Amino acid sequence: MARFGDGLIFAAAVAAIIWWLWRRFRHWLHEPPSSRLRRLARDGAPDAEDEGAALLLEHGYEALSGKHRIPLGVSVDDGPYEATRLYFDYVAAKEERYYLVKLERPRQPMDWTASGIRERLLAYALLFPECEGIIVADLRGRTIRTVKFRIEEGKE
Known part of the structure; x- marks a missing residue:
């Protein structure tokens, strides 16, 4: 036969778990939309000699982190999921706004x-809708271009 103290300890443990779950849910519910991007930005700053980060700095952007890989799974006709990845080069910020950065490669011109x-770029905008835009940086030409998407109203 169970003692009264055992039930009390069990009830206290269940109450503590419910309280913890409630707090986690509330934290998730009130989390700002850009928090996922801010977590990515804290992954590690690029090297001081990084040419892409230097180009961003020349144009007034701060490279917060570099070389990101987003793992994805792809399934065709209910088949098994195959692993693939989506890459981007930096997360940058300017005036409290965040941008994803892709370097233009000579072998894959834009x-x-x-x-x-x-x-080439819509997948990034859909994965991170809290971004202000996507920067395409050309290291050879020392230029950057900012790309933004919006859904147009109108007939199809």
């Missing part, structure tokens, strides 16, 4: 048409 930009 197609600067609307459809080319959509195909």
Whole structure:
């Protein structure tokens, strides 16, 4: 037969777990939208000699962290999920606004048409809607361009 003290300890433990779960839920509920991006930004600052970070600094941006890999799973026709990754080079900030940064590669030049930009960069904008935009940095030309997306109203 269980003693009264055992039930009291069990009830206190259950109450503590429920209280902890409630606090975690409230914290998640009231978390600002940019917190996921801010956690990424704290992953580690790029090296001082990093050419991409230096280019961003020249244009008034601060490179907060570098070389990010987002793991994804892809399934076709209810088949098994296959692992793939989405890469971007930096998280940068300017005037309390956050940007994802992609370096333009010589072997994969950017197609600067609307459809080319959509195909290459829309996934990043959808994964991080709290970003102000996506910066495409050209190290050879020492230029940066900012890309933003918006949903247009109108007929299809």
